[in-house]
Amino acid sequence: MARVIVMDLSRHNTVLVGHDRYFVLHTEGRALLVLDRCPHRGGPLSLARRTPDGRRLSCPWHGTKVGVAAVKRTSLPMVRSGDEAVVVLPDGDDEGGEPISVIRKEVLANLPPDAPCAAESAGEAAGAVGAGEVARR
Amino acid sequence: MTIQSAEEEIDRTLGKRIISFARSPLFQGDAQVLHPPNPYRRMLVPDALAEGDFDRPPAAGEWAAHRSLSAHRLLGTFYEADTVLLPEQGLAPLHADFDLFYGSELRELRESSVSALERFAFACLDDAVDVSGAATPEVLDAYFQHVVAEAENGPSPALAAIAAARDRESAADLYLVQLALDGLTEASAMSRNLAGAYGPEQSALFKIFIDEFGYGVYDAKHTTIFAKMLRSRAMATHVHAYWNFYLAGPLATNNYYYYLSRDHAKFFRYAGAVTYAEAVFAPAFVEMVKVFRDIFGDNVDLHYCDEHAHIDEHHGRITREEVLLALAARHGPRVVPELMRGVAEARLIGGWFEDDTAAQIRWSDDLPRHRDLAGTVRLGPEPRRVALTPDSPFGTRSHDDSMVLEVERGEAELITTPTGPPERLARGDAVLIPAGRLYGVRSTAAACDYLLHAVTPDG
Numbered sequence: 001m002a003r004v005i006v007m008d009l010s011r012h013n014t015v016l017v018g019h020d021r022y023f024v025l026h027t028e029g030r031a032l033l034v035l036d037r038c039p040h041r042g043g044p045l046s047l048a049r050r051t052p053d054g055r056r057l058s059c060p061w062h063g064t065k066v067g068v069a070a071v072k073r074t075s076l077p078m079v080r081s082g083d084e085a086v087v088v089l090p091d092g093d094d095e096g097g098e099p100i101s102v103i104r105k106e107v108l109a110n111l112p113p114d115a116p117c118a119a120e121s122a123g124e125a126a127g128a129v130g131a132g133e134v135a136r137r
Numbered sequence: 138m139t140i141q142s143a144e145e146e147i148d149r150t151l152g153k154r155i156i157s158f159a160r161s162p163l164f165q166g167d168a169q170v171l172h173p174p175n176p177y178r179r180m181l182v183p184d185a186l187a188e189g190d191f192d193r194p195p196a197a198g199e200w201a202a203h204r205s206l207s208a209h210r211l212l213g214t215f216y217e218a219d220t221v222l223l224p225e226q227g228l229a230p231l232h233a234d235f236d237l238f239y240g241s242e243l244r245e246l247r248e249s250s251v252s253a254l255e256r257f258a259f260a261c262l263d264d265a266v267d268v269s270g271a272a273t274p275e276v277l278d279a280y281f282q283h284v285v286a287e288a289e290n291g292p293s294p295a296l297a298a299i300a301a302a303r304d305r306e307s308a309a310d311l312y313l314v315q316l317a318l319d320g321l322t323e324a325s326a327m328s329r330n331l332a333g334a335y336g337p338e339q340s341a342l343f344k345i346f347i348d349e350f351g352y353g354v355y356d357a358k359h360t361t362i363f364a365k366m367l368r369s370r371a372m373a374t375h376v377h378a379y380w381n382f383y384l385a386g387p388l389a390t391n392n393y394y395y396y397l398s399r400d401h402a403k404f405f406r407y408a409g410a411v412t413y414a415e416a417v418f419a420p421a422f423v424e425m426v427k428v429f430r431d432i433f434g435d436n437v438d439l440h441y442c443d444e445h446a447h448i449d450e451h452h453g454r455i456t457r458e459e460v461l462l463a464l465a466a467r468h469g470p471r472v473v474p475e476l477m478r479g480v481a482e483a484r485l486i487g488g489w490f491e492d493d494t495a496a497q498i499r500w501s502d503d504l505p506r507h508r509d510l511a512g513t514v515r516l517g518p519e520p521r522r523v524a525l526t527p528d529s530p531f532g533t534r535s536h537d538d539s540m541v542l543e544v545e546r547g548e549a550e551l552i553t554t555p556t557g558p559p560e561r562l563a564r565g566d567a568v569l570i571p572a573g574r575l576y577g578v579r580s581t582a583a584a585c586d587y588l589l590h591a592v593t594p595d596g
Binding site: 002003004030031032033073075076077078079080081082086088 | 197265266267268269270271272273275276278279280283284477478480481484485
């Protein structure tokens with residue numbers, strides 16, 4: 001059963017689907033909802049920093065360099081209209097019974113390579129849980 | 138660059154070309170509020186058009202800008218010049234206008250401007266909508282069903298505004314006029330996608346088209362039964378009597394389908410858009426019947442709405458199963474993002490139709506309060522003076538920012554709806570015109586001057 005959620009991108013940047021986490025990656029002027037997991041050992045790519053050329057993310061766990069192009073390929077289907085994003089989630093193992101939540105958290109992967117972390121985190125309540133609208137079909 | 142080549146460059150700019158087009162005698166308007174039964178004449182308000190910066194497309198948040206209204210009036214005229222328009226009473230007295238409308242001079246201006254004008258008018262969609270991630274037919278259907286269910290369950294802002302209006306009849310007529318833009322030429326855009334060879338999906342679209350055209354029976358054609366609805370409200374039925382009252386949102390909505398169907402690179406986007414439209418029409422017309430019956434009882438012919446409430450159930454099913462999903466299945470994942478984009482854009486632009494119409498209904502229904510508000514806002518320096526006589530051409534326009542209109546000399550009528558009573562303004566009277574609201578002014582004295590004051594941001 002397909003599951004659809006609606007996110008307000010001005011308020012939320014992360015979706016939790018069961019044990020999987022996705023975050024909004026801004027790249028080339030687009031917002032993509034990508035898997036927050038390093039292919040090496042599962043580190044949080046949302047907390048990765050961009051390499052100086054901006055083309056890769058440096059995972060905070062082991063420093064693995066993951067190409068942005070590869071990260072983009074993990075993105076969930078999403079239709080953005082203004083700040084509203086309608087996301088179609090992958091089918092769940094238990095017929096969509098996994099808990100889903102939409103939150104705002106600290107995302108360093110969208111900062112320029114040389115920007116200090118505080119630039120983004122100062123304006124955010126890291127880890128704060130927001131109430132996203134969740135719809136199921 | 139030489140002076141001569143610089144001048145040639147200016148002549149090539151979009152703004153120059155469309156002003157040349159709008160200065161045709163066909164587009165100067167006359168003193169009447171409604172246009173006569175002559176499909177070639179429509180007021181393009183060339184003086185107001187000249188104010189617009191056509192090098193700066195309206196952004197996603199600027200859909201209500203005056204240059205957006207101007208651009209969509211022009212585009213609508215361009216597109217309709219690619220269709221056959223003949224007056225019901227016969228062409229004999231209008232042949233010169235026919236020759237001018239379809240003639241080489243205007244055609245060359247249209248053809249040299251239309252692509253740039255489309256980019257100008259619809260660039261906001263590029264910013265506003267984005268489709269990302271791996272898209273499959275299953276994802277497409279999940280997204281489609283989600284947004285259709287949302288539309289079915291959500292209220293129509295325009296119909297809600299009619300129901301809440303003090304003058305519900307005028308509000309309902311204003312809504313009918315917005316539908317008339319498409320209703321009097323229905324399915325003309327769709328006809329552009331019937332030619333070619335694209336398999337069973339082409340035949341599915343044709344089934345919808347023949348419903349729109351009443352199976353070749355003129356009395357059953359949707360445009361005919363739409364005119365019947367207007368007639369039951371004692372409204373004019375010719376193309377385009379109410380041109381001056383078409384709002385930017387409805388103009389953009391109508392133009393959008395022409396825009397997609399003029400360029401077959403956008404065919405899949407068109408398929409998504411038309412599928413969304415057909416799916417949400419049926420419940421929308423059911424709601425419209427309720428609101429209109431509540432207002433007019435049996436004194437309105439709603440055959441058009443009943444027909445759509447019924448047939449669009451079928452069209453919604455046919456377009457989803459036999460066009461949208463069939464195209465996705467046949468042509469693979471690469472076309473799915475374009476199909477989804479069409480759904481998303483149709484949803485967005487349909488929302489603009491609703492919001493613009495609702496805002497116009499609320500403002501025009503509440504002019505006494507906007508007279509009061511005119512006295513409470515802070516005005517900028519150097520108002521613009523407009524001089525009118527009873528013979529001045531009547532046209533409507535909007536402004537990018539809120540303005541206060543103040544009559545300095547004489548008397549005038551402020552006209553904001555096609556059938557409602559005009560608001561009489563005597564010398565010294567003032568009214569607040571919110572940004573994006575459509576209005577026209579007619580002098581009721583031998584001479585009338587009015588001032589347009591910009592409202593300062595902190596006002």
